[in-house]
Amino acid sequence: MSADTARIVAVDTYDIRFPTSRELDGSDAMNPDPDYSAAYLILRTSAEGLEGHGFTFTIGRGNDVQVAAIEALREHVVGRSVAELCADPASLHRDLIGDSQLRWLGPEKGVMHMAIGAVVNAAWDLAAKREGKPLWQFLADADPQWLVSQVDFRYIADAISPERALELLRRGKDGAAQRTAELLRRGYPAYTTSPGWLGYSDEKLTRLARQAVADGFRQIKLKVGADLEDDVRRCRTARAAVGPDIRMAIDANQRWGVEQAVTWTTALAEFDPYWIEEPTSPDDVLGHAAIRRQVAPIRVATGEHVQNRIVFKQLLQAGAVDIVQIDAARVGGVNENLAILLLAAHYGVPVCPHAGGVGLCELVQHLSMFDYAALSGTTEDRVIEYVDHLHQHFLDPVVVDDGHYRAPTAPGFSAAMHGASIETYRYPDGDFWTADLAARRADEQQEVRA
Amino acid sequence: MSADTARIVAVDTYDIRFPTSRELDGSDAMNPDPDYSAAYLILRTSAEGLEGHGFTFTIGRGNDVQVAAIEALREHVVGRSVAELCADPASLHRDLIGDSQLRWLGPEKGVMHMAIGAVVNAAWDLAAKREGKPLWQFLADADPQWLVSQVDFRYIADAISPERALELLRRGKDGAAQRTAELLRRGYPAYTTSPGWLGYSDEKLTRLARQAVADGFRQIKLKVGADLEDDVRRCRTARAAVGPDIRMAIDANQRWGVEQAVTWTTALAEFDPYWIEEPTSPDDVLGHAAIRRQVAPIRVATGEHVQNRIVFKQLLQAGAVDIVQIDAARVGGVNENLAILLLAAHYGVPVCPHAGGVGLCELVQHLSMFDYAALSGTTEDRVIEYVDHLHQHFLDPVVVDDGHYRAPTAPGFSAAMHGASIETYRYPDGDFWTADLAARRADEQQEVRA
Numbered sequence: 001m002s003a004d005t006a007r008i009v010a011v012d013t014y015d016i017r018f019p020t021s022r023e024l025d026g027s028d029a030m031n032p033d034p035d036y037s038a039a040y041l042i043l044r045t046s047a048e049g050l051e052g053h054g055f056t057f058t059i060g061r062g063n064d065v066q067v068a069a070i071e072a073l074r075e076h077v078v079g080r081s082v083a084e085l086c087a088d089p090a091s092l093h094r095d096l097i098g099d100s101q102l103r104w105l106g107p108e109k110g111v112m113h114m115a116i117g118a119v120v121n122a123a124w125d126l127a128a129k130r131e132g133k134p135l136w137q138f139l140a141d142a143d144p145q146w147l148v149s150q151v152d153f154r155y156i157a158d159a160i161s162p163e164r165a166l167e168l169l170r171r172g173k174d175g176a177a178q179r180t181a182e183l184l185r186r187g188y189p190a191y192t193t194s195p196g197w198l199g200y201s202d203e204k205l206t207r208l209a210r211q212a213v214a215d216g217f218r219q220i221k222l223k224v225g226a227d228l229e230d231d232v233r234r235c236r237t238a239r240a241a242v243g244p245d246i247r248m249a250i251d252a253n254q255r256w257g258v259e260q261a262v263t264w265t266t267a268l269a270e271f272d273p274y275w276i277e278e279p280t281s282p283d284d285v286l287g288h289a290a291i292r293r294q295v296a297p298i299r300v301a302t303g304e305h306v307q308n309r310i311v312f313k314q315l316l317q318a319g320a321v322d323i324v325q326i327d328a329a330r331v332g333g334v335n336e337n338l339a340i341l342l343l344a345a346h347y348g349v350p351v352c353p354h355a356g357g358v359g360l361c362e363l364v365q366h367l368s369m370f371d372y373a374a375l376s377g378t379t380e381d382r383v384i385e386y387v388d389h390l391h392q393h394f395l396d397p398v399v400v401d402d403g404h405y406r407a408p409t410a411p412g413f414s415a416a417m418h419g420a421s422i423e424t425y426r427y428p429d430g431d432f433w434t435a436d437l438a439a440r441r442a443d444e445q446q447e448v449r450a
Numbered sequence: 451m452s453a454d455t456a457r458i459v460a461v462d463t464y465d466i467r468f469p470t471s472r473e474l475d476g477s478d479a480m481n482p483d484p485d486y487s488a489a490y491l492i493l494r495t496s497a498e499g500l501e502g503h504g505f506t507f508t509i510g511r512g513n514d515v516q517v518a519a520i521e522a523l524r525e526h527v528v529g530r531s532v533a534e535l536c537a538d539p540a541s542l543h544r545d546l547i548g549d550s551q552l553r554w555l556g557p558e559k560g561v562m563h564m565a566i567g568a569v570v571n572a573a574w575d576l577a578a579k580r581e582g583k584p585l586w587q588f589l590a591d592a593d594p595q596w597l598v599s600q601v602d603f604r605y606i607a608d609a610i611s612p613e614r615a616l617e618l619l620r621r622g623k624d625g626a627a628q629r630t631a632e633l634l635r636r637g638y639p640a641y642t643t644s645p646g647w648l649g650y651s652d653e654k655l656t657r658l659a660r661q662a663v664a665d666g667f668r669q670i671k672l673k674v675g676a677d678l679e680d681d682v683r684r685c686r687t688a689r690a691a692v693g694p695d696i697r698m699a700i701d702a703n704q705r706w707g708v709e710q711a712v713t714w715t716t717a718l719a720e721f722d723p724y725w726i727e728e729p730t731s732p733d734d735v736l737g738h739a740a741i742r743r744q745v746a747p748i749r750v751a752t753g754e755h756v757q758n759r760i761v762f763k764q765l766l767q768a769g770a771v772d773i774v775q776i777d778a779a780r781v782g783g784v785n786e787n788l789a790i791l792l793l794a795a796h797y798g799v800p801v802c803p804h805a806g807g808v809g810l811c812e813l814v815q816h817l818s819m820f821d822y823a824a825l826s827g828t829t830e831d832r833v834i835e836y837v838d839h840l841h842q843h844f845l846d847p848v849v850v851d852d853g854h855y856r857a858p859t860a861p862g863f864s865a866a867m868h869g870a871s872i873e874t875y876r877y878p879d880g881d882f883w884t885a886d887l888a889a890r891r892a893d894e895q896q897e898v899r900a
Contacts, residue, residue: 031550061522061551062562068518069561072511100481101511107704107755109733110560111519112512155731158708158740254557258608281605283559283760285735286767290608305557310733317736 006047006082011074011119014040015067016417017060017427018358018390019436027199029225030253034059036390037427038358039066039115040417043122045082050130053415054122056114057329057357063427069115072102077119086127090150093120093335097152109307113332120333121363125413135334135413136183136369140176144169151339152332155310159317165342172374179373187404188369189379190386191219191249193356195238198223202237209241216403219247219274219383225255228264235271244272251277254305258287262294275299275323282306288320301325304354308332309339316347327354328363334413337367345376356387361398362414365405393421456497456532461524461569464490465517466867467510467877468808468840469886477649479675480703484509486840487877488808489516489565490867493572495532500580503865504572506564507779507807513877519565522552527569536577540600543570543785547602559757563782570783571813575863585784585863586633586819590626594619601789602782605760609767615792622824629823637854638819639829640836641669641699643806645688648673652687659691666853669697669724669833675705678714685721694722701727704755708737712744725749725773732756738770751775754804758782759789766797777804778813787817795826806837811848812864815855843871 021033037060043052056066076095085092096116097108105112128138139147148166192215195208205222212220222238224231231250238248250273256264261279276298280287282305292300303325306312315321324344326337344351353368355361361384368384376382384405391397395416399406408414424431471483487510493502506516526545535542546566547558555562578588589597598616642665645658655672662670672688674681681700688698700723706714711729726748730737732755742750753775756762765771774794776787794801801821803814811834818834826832834855841847845866849856858864874881 031554034551034554059551059554061549062519062555065515065519065522065561066555069512069515072515099511101484101509103480104484104509105512105516105561105564107732109757110562111515111555112561114555153707155707155734155737158737257603257605281760282557283758284605284764286764287605287608287760307559308733310731310737314734314736 004083006045006050008043008077008080008082008085009046010044011070011077012042012044013067013070014422015063015427016040016358016422016425016430017063017433018425019432020389021060027197028223028251028253029198029255031059036358037063038417039063039070039118040422041070041118041122043077043126045126047082050082050126051416052122052126052129053413053417054118054120054125055329055359055415056118057360066111066115069111070118072112073115073119082126082130085123086130088149089120089123089127090152090335092123093152093333096120097332108310108332113307114330117329117331117333117336120335121329121413121415124334125415129412132411134366134408134410136366136373136407137180139334139366139370140180140373144173147338150335151342152309152335153339156313156339156343159313160343160346164346168342168345169375172377175377176374179377183369183373183407184409187401187406188365188372189383190217190400190403190405191221191247191383192217192386192388193221193251194388195220196222196251198226202234205234205237206241209238213242213246216401217246218403219249221249221251221277221385223253224250224268225252225264228267231264231268235268235273239271247274249273249275249277249301252279254278254281256280258284258290261291265291265295265298269298273298275301277301277325278304283311285311285314285318285320288315289318292320292322299323301352303327304330306330309336309343312340313343316343316349321349324349324351325354326351326364326367328360328367334367341367341371341375345371350381351376352382353384355385356389358390359394359415359417361386361391361405362394362396365398365408366413369407393417454533456495456500458493458527458530458532458535459496460494461520461527462492462494463517463520464872465513465877466490466808466872466875467513467883468875469882470839471510477647478673478701478703479648479705481509486808487513488867489513489520489568490872491520491568491572493527493576495576497532500532500576501866502572502576502579503863503867504568504570504575505779505809505865506568507810515561516565519561520568522562523565523569532576532580535573536580538599539570539573539577540602540785542573543600543602543782546570547782558760558782563757564780567779567781567783567786570785571779571863571865574784575865579862582861584816584858584860586816586823586857587630589784589816589820590630590823594623597788600785601792602759602785603789606763606789606793609763610793610796614796618792618795618825622827625827626824629827633819633823633857634859637851637856638815638822639833640667640850640853640855641671641697641833642667642836642838643671643701644838645670646672646701648676652684655684655687656691659688663692663696666851667696668853669699671699671701671727671835673703674700674718675702675714678717681714681718685718685723689721697724699723699725699727699751702729704728704731706730708734708740711741715741715745715748719745719748723748725751727751727775728754733761735761735764735768735770738765739768742770742772749773751802753777754780756780759786759793762790763793766793766799771799774799774801775804776801776814776817778810778817784817791817791821791825795821800831801826802832803834805835806839808840809844809865809867811836811841811855812844812846815848815858816863819857843867
């Protein structure tokens with residue numbers, strides 16, 4: 001069957017969980033024991049060798065609920081023409097967002113919205129692969145008018161009109177070829193969170209922070225918010241390890257209310273934190289605005305849990321954030337992230353994506369690289385988070401070199417996992433979990449006998 | 451087993467769907483064809499005859515995802531002491547909200563949060579039944595200090611402190627006995643949405659609007675937002691039917707952006723709408739504030755899709771709403787609705803609950819009656835929505851009489867459905883859906899033969 005008559009023939013789903021809680025990797029003030037997981041899907045097509053991959057990142061329990069939500073979207077996807085879907089991914093995005101019965105379960109937030117994001121991202125993976133380009137390049141090469149047609153302006157048109165979006169994207173074309181060459185040569189700046197997990201000892205923190213600088217990173221990040229005395233010691237330790245010229249962000253993972261965020265952040269000001277990330281609930285636009293006024297010049301950053309473009313719009317309207325932290329797998333896919341990148345560009349606020357987890361680095365690098373090549377046109381004060389976890393499970397893993405993400409060149413959205421990883425970490429029936437269950441049963445029996 | 455040693459032994463779940471889309475009951479500008487559904491659960495205990503019932507209301511597709519989310523909470527519930535749970539439902543609420551892995555799927559919004567609300571509400575049903583009181587009375591009789599202990603002040607303490615909440619609840623005790631007697635005598639004022647569904651003809655609208663007035667309602671509501679010309683005609687028709695003294699609210703079900711909300715509402719101003727409900731996205735606090743400034747003196751109302759106390763807090767902080775519309779089954783159960791009622795009382799904004807759907811009237815009447823008896827102490831400008839749908843499926847259905855909800859006297863939260871209704875409307879294996887599927891298969895075969 002030729003690609004032109006090809007259809008989506010199946011949406012296969014997988015509940016994949018990695019036992020990361022056993023190493024305290026990824027531990028923070030709100031998430032002490034995450035098992036990094038992915039509710040993963042493959043759009044199968046009738047075209048030889050053409051598939052779209054997508055996923056939602058979760059941290060363990062509830063990954064099955066997320067898979068069920070993706071499965072609830074299946075009837076909207078199967079049977080679609082691959083050519084039509086790739087020519088206009090917004091058609092799928094619109095249908096999924098617009099299903100009024102499913103919309104009731106959000107609207108545009110939480111489990112159902114993340115499921116929509118996973119499916120929409122898989123469609124973009126398919127579209128970029130079909131064009132033979134990495135997604136960032138596919139987007140950077142696209143006609144501005146077409147990109148505008150991919151954005152849902154409902155509920156954000158009071159902040160940015162389609163006309164203004166078009167103007168920004170047209171301006172982004174100036175010098176795009178040169179910036180693309182720069183990306184291919186040098187990559188995109190990264191910062192690393194690897195030294196700063198709460199579960200690590202001071203010795204490990206020092207060692208990893210120094211290593212980060214030696215590896216070419218100009219910014220690190222520390223988790224804070226569990227205990228102020230500990231945080232003072234850890235910030236002092238980290239600042240001593242990296243010296244005064246390296247940016248050091250801190251991240252409270254929503255631990256505080258407004259007042260506590262101000263007090264705690266102020267108490268750490270002497271260590272010159274570059275930004276305070278997620279000081280409070282991601283839903284609290286006015287709270288972030290109040291915190292920002294009181295902790296300046298320390299910057300306020302949030303976004304990894306911001307549910308959709310409507311909340312990002314308000315964070316920008318209210319002057320509540322200095323840094324917009326998009327996440328590739330929280331909102332309604334590439335279409336909604338285009339809206340958020342446009343809003344950030346319109347308000348002149350830098351985007352520093354959230355990454356880490358399972359495959360979030362792989363995905364989000366494409367969005368930042370598109371933004372640099374063909375929208376904001378700058379990497380100034382912009383960095384993509386980098387965490388060195390679980391990349392080995394991906395077919396086209398990120399490469400970070402001298403503190404920069406190297407620009408991916410393989411076609412697609414870098415979302416595909418190795419088949420062997422899927423088979424091993426499928427929950428509960430993959431090889432790892434089957435063996436784990438058997439081992440735990442054996443332990444229990446031994447305890448009973450003892 | 452005596453009640454004191456009783457435990458929760460099971461959480462049974464049911465996917466219940468009513469085929470309401472076939473009658474256009476419940477049709478509005480965003481939801482043209484809802485199949486009113488409930489993701490329903492029963493907390494089974496080891497105490498003879500003691501059960502807790504709860505549910506999430508959905509409108510069809512995705513009800514299975516909602517059921518899966520409730521099932522993901524099972525391990526937090528089974529094994530708990532009934533006495534301890536009933537003495538402190540906040541202990542369950544805290545554990546469910548605080549499960550960091552499940553929290554990632556929100557936080558505190560969408561499918562997972564509604565599932566938490568359903569389970570928490572079932573615990574309150576259990577607690578009130580165990581005390582032999584209807585929930586509103588159970589809450590109204592409770593010690594103010596204990597009620598404060600049931601509220602999660604995280605993320606709202608900048609707007610209302612526990613001390614202020616205690617002050618409000620203590621003040622609410624003045625005259626509570628008299629107001630309780632008044633509730634038992636007269637009930638709580640209702641308004642009706644039954645005349646105003648978009649799918650109805652003008653003749654049906656007129657007939658039902660007149661009937662509403664004859665039935666003692668002092669307020670009706672019309673769905674708007676699909677077509678302005680139609681809305682002008684329908685508002686004129688309804689106003690002519692009810693006369694100038696009956697309040698007529700209009701409801702756009704999130705159809706508009708900010709600018710369109712202002713234009714459209716203004717175009718209907720000549721018909722003296724009492725409030726415009728859900729003019730735009732429930733996430734858009736600043737958008738509601740902008741709309742309110744521009745459509746005054748028409749009031750702005752929202753809440754049925756407002757995800758949690760944090761967004762309600764901001765709607766009140768920003769002066770974005772004139773009316774707070776709580777929903778009994780959208781947020782994290784009674785505990786979170788206590789927080790929202792306290793916020794509304796603190797800001798002096800009336801609460802007019804959303805109801806209708808499946809069992810929402812049954813639940814939410816308890817919250818308004820508690821608010822009248824022992825918190826705000828008034829029914830002025832306060833009405834509970836009433837829609838005459840599906841009450842026959844409930845063991846203790848609402849009774850609306852002369853435009854008032856009669857105060858329930860049976861113990862519990864009025865959440866329990868008849869076993870026969872559950873068996874008939876279980877999806878897809880209940881009697882109704884089995885017969886429906888067989889009929890559709892027979893039709894298909896006939897079409898194939900013809």
